[in-house]
Amino acid sequence: MVVKVLVNGFGTIGKRVAWAVTLQDDMELLGIANRSLNSNVKSMMGANGPLKGMKIFSTAGGAGFDGTLEDVLSKADVVVDGMPSGIEEKFKPLYEKYGVKAVYQGGADENIAPLSFNADANYAKALGQKAARVVSCNTTSLIRTIHALDKTFGVDEIFASLVRRAVDPADDKKGPVNAAVPETEVPSHHGPDVNTVLPHINISTVAVKVPTTLAHLHAVVGKVKRDVTTEQVVEAFRKANRIALFAAKDGYTSTAALMEHYRDINRPRGDMYEAAIWSDSVKAEGRKVYWMHAVHSEAIVIPDNIDAIRALSGIEKDATKSIAKTNKTLGIVNDF
Amino acid sequence: MVVKVLVNGFGTIGKRVAWAVTLQDDMELLGIANRSLNSNVKSMMGANGPLKGMKIFSTAGGAGFDGTLEDVLSKADVVVDGMPSGIEEKFKPLYEKYGVKAVYQGGADENIAPLSFNADANYAKALGQKAARVVSCNTTSLIRTIHALDKTFGVDEIFASLVRRAVDPADDKKGPVNAAVPETEVPSHHGPDVNTVLPHINISTVAVKVPTTLAHLHAVVGKVKRDVTTEQVVEAFRKANRIALFAAKDGYTSTAALMEHYRDINRPRGDMYEAAIWSDSVKAEGRKVYWMHAVHSEAIVIPDNIDAIRALSGIEKDATKSIAKTNKTLGIVNDF
Numbered sequence: 091m092v093v094k095v096l097v098n099g100f101g102t103i104g105k106r107v108a109w110a111v112t113l114q115d116d117m118e119l120l121g122i123a124n125r126s127l128n129s130n131v132k133s134m135m136g137a138n139g140p141l142k143g144m145k146i147f148s149t150a151g152g153a154g155f156d157g158t159l160e161d162v163l164s165k166a167d168v169v170v171d172g173m174p175s176g177i178e179e180k181f182k183p184l185y186e187k188y189g190v191k192a193v194y195q196g197g198a199d200e201n202i203a204p205l206s207f208n209a210d211a212n213y214a215k216a217l218g219q220k221a222a223r224v225v226s227c228n229t230t231s232l233i234r235t236i237h238a239l240d241k242t243f244g245v246d247e248i249f250a251s252l253v254r255r256a257v258d259p260a261d262d263k264k265g266p267v268n269a270a271v272p273e274t275e276v277p278s279h280h281g282p283d284v285n286t287v288l289p290h291i292n293i294s295t296v297a298v299k300v301p302t303t304l305a306h307l308h309a310v311v312g313k314v315k316r317d318v319t320t321e322q323v324v325e326a327f328r329k330a331n332r333i334a335l336f337a338a339k340d341g342y343t344s345t346a347a348l349m350e351h352y353r354d355i356n357r358p359r360g361d362m363y364e365a366a367i368w369s370d371s372v373k374a375e376g377r378k379v380y381w382m383h384a385v386h387s388e389a390i391v392i393p394d395n396i397d398a399i400r401a402l403s404g405i406e407k408d409a410t411k412s413i414a415k416t417n418k419t420l421g422i423v424n425d426f
Numbered sequence: 427m428v429v430k431v432l433v434n435g436f437g438t439i440g441k442r443v444a445w446a447v448t449l450q451d452d453m454e455l456l457g458i459a460n461r462s463l464n465s466n467v468k469s470m471m472g473a474n475g476p477l478k479g480m481k482i483f484s485t486a487g488g489a490g491f492d493g494t495l496e497d498v499l500s501k502a503d504v505v506v507d508g509m510p511s512g513i514e515e516k517f518k519p520l521y522e523k524y525g526v527k528a529v530y531q532g533g534a535d536e537n538i539a540p541l542s543f544n545a546d547a548n549y550a551k552a553l554g555q556k557a558a559r560v561v562s563c564n565t566t567s568l569i570r571t572i573h574a575l576d577k578t579f580g581v582d583e584i585f586a587s588l589v590r591r592a593v594d595p596a597d598d599k600k601g602p603v604n605a606a607v608p609e610t611e612v613p614s615h616h617g618p619d620v621n622t623v624l625p626h627i628n629i630s631t632v633a634v635k636v637p638t639t640l641a642h643l644h645a646v647v648g649k650v651k652r653d654v655t656t657e658q659v660v661e662a663f664r665k666a667n668r669i670a671l672f673a674a675k676d677g678y679t680s681t682a683a684l685m686e687h688y689r690d691i692n693r694p695r696g697d698m699y700e701a702a703i704w705s706d707s708v709k710a711e712g713r714k715v716y717w718m719h720a721v722h723s724e725a726i727v728i729p730d731n732i733d734a735i736r737a738l739s740g741i742e743k744d745a746t747k748s749i750a751k752t753n754k755t756l757g758i759v760n761d762f
Contacts, residue, residue: 107459260686340468353696356694
C-alpha cells in the first residue's frame with residue numbers, strides 16, 4: 091500500500107515536506123495546493139526544480155493551476171497542512187468533509203487535532219487518529235532533548251532560555267535589523283507546548299528574539315532524578331534519535347558554523363533535521379544538568395511530519411521502523 | 427588523459443573547488459593540503475562528507491595527516507591554491523620547484539601569474555601557461571556582464587557601485603554587525619582588476635561593505651557604442667554564459683530570495699555559480715544602460731577555477747567545450 095499525500099500550503103515547511111514525501115517508497119505525492127504561484131513554486135516546480143512536473147492546485151482560484159484543492163482532496167489519504175498559523179482553521183472543515191486525515195503544524199491551536207505529535211515521544215498514540223499536530227520547531231527540540239534525559243534518568247524540572255532567530259532566511263520583509271526583542275509574557279508558551287506531548291515534565295521557558303536568520307539557540311538547565319556525571323548525560327544524548335553532537339573546540343563555534351557543516355556534507359538546502367547539542371556545553375553537577383542546542387527552524391520538524399503521515403495512515407504501526415525509514419531517506423545520522 | 431589535481435588551502439574556495447574536481451571525468455583529485463584539520467576538513471572528509479576517504483597533506487606539520495604538501499606536489503599536474511590572500515606567495519616557489527602548474531585566486535597580486543583568468547573572456551590565453559590567477563568574485567561578475575554587452579554592442583564606459591557582503595556566512599568572528607563601511611580609497615581596486623582581463627574597458631568602481639553575509643550586490647550604469655533597447659540588453663545577458671536572469675516581480679526581490687532559489691532547486695550548498703541579474707533592473711536609454719546583479723562570493727569563481735585547470739593543463743584547447751563540461755557537471759543553466 092502507498093499513502094496518497096497532498097501538501098496544502100507551500101511555504102517554508104510545506105515545500106520541504108512535499109520534497110521529503112517524494113523520497114518515501116510508501117508514499118505518493120498527489121500534488122501541492124497553494125494560494126498563489128509564488129517564487130517557491132517557480133523555483134521548485136520549474137525546469138530545474140526537484141518537483142518539476144508536480145501538479146499544483148489552487149486554494150483561492152486563479153489561472154495557471156491544475157485544478158482546485160477540492161478537486162484533489164477526494165483522492166488523498168493524508169493532507170499535510172503547511173498553511174500560515176491560524177489559516178489552517180479555515181481548511182479543517184474541508185479536510186473533514188472529504189474524510190482526509192490531516193497533519194497540522196505547531197503554529198495551530200493545540201485543539202485543532204486530537205493529539206500533538208512528536209515521533210520519538212508518542213508515535214503510537216497517533217495510530218488510527220484522524221489528525222495530529224506536529225509541534226513547533228522549538229518545542230520539537232525541547233521534547234527530543236528532554237525526552238532523552240527523561241527516558242534515561244527521569245527529569246524533575248527544566249528551565250529553558252530560548253534565543254530565537256527573528257525570521258526565516260528568505261524573508262526580506264520583516265525585522266528586527268538591530269534589536270533584541272523580549273517576549274515579555276512570561277513564561278513563554280513553549281513550556282506548555284512541551285506539555286502537550288510530555289505532560290508530566292515540570293518546565294518553564296522564556297524567549298528573546300534576536301537579529302539572526304539561521305537558527306534558534308536554547309540554553310537549558312534542568313534537574314534529573316538522580317546524581318549523574320557529564321559523561322552519562324552526553325551518552326544519553328548521543329544515543330537519542332535525531333540529536334547530533336558537535337564540539338565548539340572542533341570549530342563548531344556558533345549557529346553559523348553548524349549550518350556550514352550541513353552545507354559541507356551537501357545536505358539538500360543545508361537543512362539540519364537534528365537538534366544539535368554543543369557537547370562542550372553539556373555539564374552535570376549532582377542532579378543538575380546544563381546544555382545548549384541549536385534548532386534549525388526551517389527543517390527540524392520535517393522528519394516528524396513524515397512519521398506523522400505514516401502513523402495517521404496506519405501504514406506503519408512501529409515507531410522505530412518509521413523513524414528508521416525517514417532517517418535513512420533524509421540522511422539523518424547521530425554521528426558526524 | 428586525466429589531470430592530477432591538488433588543492434592547497436581548504437577554505438571557502440578550496441573546499442568547493444576540491445569537490446567540483448571530483449565531478450570531472452577528466453580530472454583526478456590527489457588530495458587536499460591544509461594548515462590544520464579544521465571543521466571544514468572534519469565535515470567534508472568525515473563519515474558523512476562528500477570527500478570521505480580523501481587524502482589530506484599538511485602545509486605546517488602536525489599529526490593526523492597523510493603526509494606533507496611536498497610529498498604530493500611531485501605527483502600533481504595542477505595545484506589550485508586556495509590559501510588566504512598574500513600567503514600564496516610563500517607557496518609559489520614550491521609549486522615551481524616541482525614544476526606543477528598553479529591556479530591562484532583573485533586575492534593574490536596580479537603579478538603572481540602570467541595572466542589573470544576568466545573562462546569566458548580569455549580561456550585561450552591560458553593554454554600552455556605555467557600559472558593563472560582566477561579573478562575575484564566581484565571582478566568575475568563584472569567581467570561576465572560587461573563582456574556580454576561588449577561582445578554584442580561594444581562598451582564605452584562603466585560605473586559600478588559595489589555593495590559588498592561583509593563576511594562569508596560561516597564566519598562568526600568578524601563584523602560589522604550594524605554599520606555600513608565605505609572603502610574610502612576611490613576608485614576601488616575592482617575596476618583595475620577588470621582591466622587585467624578586459625584591458626580596453628573604461629571602468630570606475632566604488633565599494634561599500636554592509637552587514638550581510640549572503641552575496642554582493644552591484645548597481646551598474648554604463649554606456650555602449652550604439653543606441654539600444656532594454657529588450658536588446660536583456661537578450662544579450664540572456665544569451666551570455668553563467669549569467670542568470672531573475673525578476674523581482676516574480677518574487678526574487680533580494681539577495682535572500684535569490685539564495686532561497688538555489689536552495690529550492692537543491693543546488694549543493696545553495697551555491698550560486700551564476701552572476702544573477704535582476705531583469706527588472708535592466709534599462710536602456712539611448713546608449714546608456716542600467717542593471718543590478720548579485721554575486722555569490724563563495725561560489726561564482728568555482729566554474730572558472732575548473733576551466734583554468736583544463737586550460738593550464740592543455741587537456742582541452744576549446745574554451746566552449748571546457749565551459750560546457752563544467753556547466754553540465756555543476757548544473758549551471760541560463761534559464762531557471
